[in-house]
Amino acid sequence: MGIADRGLPGNVVPALCAGAFCLLGMTQVLAGERLCVTDDRDRAVCLEQPAQRIIALSPGVTELLFAAGAGEQIVGAVRYSDYPEAANDIPRVGSHTRLDLETVLAMDPDLVVVWVSGNPPDQVERLEDLGLTVYFSEVRNFEDVAHSVRRFGRLAATGAEAERAADSFLDTIRTLGEQYADADPVRLFYQIWDDPIMTVNDSHLISQVIRLCGGENIFGDLERLAPRLDRESVLAAQPEAIAAGGMGEDDESWLEPWTGFPDLPATAAGNLFFVPPSTIQRPTPRVAEGAGILCEHLETARERR
Amino acid sequence: MSAAEPEARSAGAVPAAPGLVRIWPPLLVLALIGVGSMLLAVAWGSVPIPLSGLFAVLTGDAEPLHRTLVLELRLPRVLAAFGTGGLLAVAGALMQVLLRNPLADPYVLGLSGGAAVGALGAMLVGLGALAISGSAFVGALLSTVLVFGLAHGTGSWTPTRLLLTGVVVAAGWGALITFMLVISPTERLPGMLYWLMGDLSYARSPWPSLTVLLLACVLIAPLGRSLNALARGPLQAATLGVAVRPLEWGIFVAASLLTATAVITAGTIGFIGLVVPHMLRLVFGTDQRLILPASALAGGSLLVLADIGARTLIAPEQLPVGVITALLGVPTFLYLLYRSR
Numbered sequence: 001m002g003i004a005d006r007g008l009p010g011n012v013v014p015a016l017c018a019g020a021f022c023l024l025g026m027t028q029v030l031a032g033e034r035l036c037v038t039d040d041r042d043r044a045v046c047l048e049q050p051a052q053r054i055i056a057l058s059p060g061v062t063e064l065l066f067a068a069g070a071g072e073q074i075v076g077a078v079r080y081s082d083y084p085e086a087a088n089d090i091p092r093v094g095s096h097t098r099l100d101l102e103t104v105l106a107m108d109p110d111l112v113v114v115w116v117s118g119n120p121p122d123q124v125e126r127l128e129d130l131g132l133t134v135y136f137s138e139v140r141n142f143e144d145v146a147h148s149v150r151r152f153g154r155l156a157a158t159g160a161e162a163e164r165a166a167d168s169f170l171d172t173i174r175t176l177g178e179q180y181a182d183a184d185p186v187r188l189f190y191q192i193w194d195d196p197i198m199t200v201n202d203s204h205l206i207s208q209v210i211r212l213c214g215g216e217n218i219f220g221d222l223e224r225l226a227p228r229l230d231r232e233s234v235l236a237a238q239p240e241a242i243a244a245g246g247m248g249e250d251d252e253s254w255l256e257p258w259t260g261f262p263d264l265p266a267t268a269a270g271n272l273f274f275v276p277p278s279t280i281q282r283p284t285p286r287v288a289e290g291a292g293i294l295c296e297h298l299e300t301a302r303e304r305r
Numbered sequence: 306m307s308a309a310e311p312e313a314r315s316a317g318a319v320p321a322a323p324g325l326v327r328i329w330p331p332l333l334v335l336a337l338i339g340v341g342s343m344l345l346a347v348a349w350g351s352v353p354i355p356l357s358g359l360f361a362v363l364t365g366d367a368e369p370l371h372r373t374l375v376l377e378l379r380l381p382r383v384l385a386a387f388g389t390g391g392l393l394a395v396a397g398a399l400m401q402v403l404l405r406n407p408l409a410d411p412y413v414l415g416l417s418g419g420a421a422v423g424a425l426g427a428m429l430v431g432l433g434a435l436a437i438s439g440s441a442f443v444g445a446l447l448s449t450v451l452v453f454g455l456a457h458g459t460g461s462w463t464p465t466r467l468l469l470t471g472v473v474v475a476a477g478w479g480a481l482i483t484f485m486l487v488i489s490p491t492e493r494l495p496g497m498l499y500w501l502m503g504d505l506s507y508a509r510s511p512w513p514s515l516t517v518l519l520l521a522c523v524l525i526a527p528l529g530r531s532l533n534a535l536a537r538g539p540l541q542a543a544t545l546g547v548a549v550r551p552l553e554w555g556i557f558v559a560a561s562l563l564t565a566t567a568v569i570t571a572g573t574i575g576f577i578g579l580v581v582p583h584m585l586r587l588v589f590g591t592d593q594r595l596i597l598p599a600s601a602l603a604g605g606s607l608l609v610l611a612d613i614g615a616r617t618l619i620a621p622e623q624l625p626v627g628v629i630t631a632l633l634g635v636p637t638f639l640y641l642l643y644r645s646r
Contacts, residue, residue: 079622092621093621094621094622094623095622097495097496097499098495098504098622100616100620100621100622100623101378102350102351102352102374102379102616102620103351103620103621105373105374106352106370106374117492118492120496120506122507122509123506126509130373130377198491225490225492226490226491226492228487
């Protein structure tokens with residue numbers, strides 16, 4: 001039932017997907033030869049021919065495109081686009097917070113994939129004004145990950161590979177969801193940043209992963225998507241387990257300060273867990289990997305009761 | 306700063322009526338520098354365009370890419386940079402006349418802070434571009450009224466008291482800005498920080514800043530003599546027949562409008578208003594009829610040149626232009642100050 005995070009019964013989701021595909025199919029017929037998909041702002045994005053020169057304006061979008069089999073077609077990416085390995089060799093167009101519009105234009109892209117909540121709106125508007133084809137991407141949940149991969153596959157004419165990647169991602173998530181559907185809840189504090197200490201609320205993809213694994217985000221009710229906290233409020237909330245990322249894929253230093261509080265339930269039980277940040281903090285198919293890691297950690301916490 | 310003080314104080318020591326002959330040659334030179342810097346800025350970007358390509362843009366048969374780069378990306382941004390730099394420098398020059406204090410500057414006196422709080426507040430609430438502009442102007446004006454009104458108070462006011470009020474109000478705005486940054490959504494922080502450091506990639510249309518700058522220069526031009534008198538002190542100015550209070554308020558409102566327009570165009574750039582008028586006084590003396598238009602030209606050129614650096618130094622990464630203005634301006638200013646002793 002992990003898929004049911006948006007409150008939909010599990011069996012409705014495939015039906016919805018099928019419906020969306022019928023719709024897409026019709027759009028294609030109506031538009032003649034053009035390739036059309038709907039982006040995350042519900043706009044139609046249409047191409048005369050499959051995308052050959054794509055610019056990806058966030059590290060996450062780059063990963064989604066690679067997952068959709070369209071990695072070869074990426075001609076420009078932003079700083080920190082480091083996965084998969086091949087992404088490191090893609091020429092840069094600035095950082096996601098500030099783009100070099102001249103370089104973007106000079107690359108003559110036929111598709112620019114924008115990160116709605118990460119890229120500066122004024123610069124994105126400029127890209128549209130300059131006549132570039134823009135796809136707005138804002139991935140908020142598991143379904144969005146799968147949809148995005150499928151849509152990118154359609155736009156780049158690598159549909160078969162994209163379908164396989166999306167299906168396999170949803171399968172993994174579904175399996176995990178079924179496995180932990182009846183697991184005892186574990187009260188978890190998830191730390192995404194160290195200074196200041198930051199966590200996520202229930203609208204974040206990470207919270208979806210926590211629920212999938214039968215965990216409960218102790219700060220899920222806070223209003224902001226990524227609230228800043230002090231150490232006191234974490235201690236007061238008495239989490240049974242703490243999970244954190246770090247500055248790299250094996251930097252566990254963010255967990256160390258918590259060992260100084262032996263009375264904290266999480267510390268007392270030894271439930272201080274590391275999750276490689278790039279596997280769970282980027283909304284990409286790799287979340288399936290991160291979810292697997294977090295689910296195992298929570299299971300360990302249950303065994304230690 | 307103390308070294309510059311006699312300079313500002315001696316403002317009135319300039320011969321009362323230097324002929325037009327003494328004003329035009331420096332302005333002509335500065336105008337040429339301005340045009341030169343703008344040409345350089347249009348020709349130079351993170352994507353190299355060969356000279357032949359640039360000429361092709363002029364004659365109209367250029368590659369579409371070159372046309373777009375030059376006409377749609379670089380030209381509007383360069384013009385906006387010139388307008389913004391000019392606005393800030395003129396605002397600074399006006400404030401320095403008003404307060405007879407070399408430390409005066411829209412940034413120091415809290416005008417930029419007020420405008421920034423207005424604009425950031427409107428952005429946080431999610432208002433449109435027009436409301437952001439209006440809100441910034443209201444913020445700057447509120448700052449003006451606060452500073453000028455409070456410093457006047459009941460008794461007499463001195464430039465020192467005015468300056469102190471301004472510095473305190475600016476600190477208050479600074480705290481409000483920090484507060485707004487802390488409560489704003491994390492994903493919008495980088496954009497807001499760039500804006501606070503001054504960033505011309507926000508500049509979409511150069512016309513507001515250029516229009517206001519031109520209007521200001523035209524309106525201020527006939528006031529040159531009165532400003533020269535005011536720079537000697539309000540008593541002397543009154544003796545010479547200048548209506549001191551209206552002129553002071555006029556200067557403050559004008560400086561608010563100039564600052565707000567600059568802040569809306571490119572965020573808060575803190576350096577130009579303070580340093581450009583000083584540099585010009587060190588080189589050309591203190592006749593306001595020369596200094597004010599010269600500030601417009603030199604401030605504009607400085608920001609245009611700085612923006613070239615912001616766009617290209619670590620391209621494709623982009624720098625906030627405020628960083629470059631300070632890096633360019635500080636050594637130049639220190640050198641001029643040292644030489645003037």
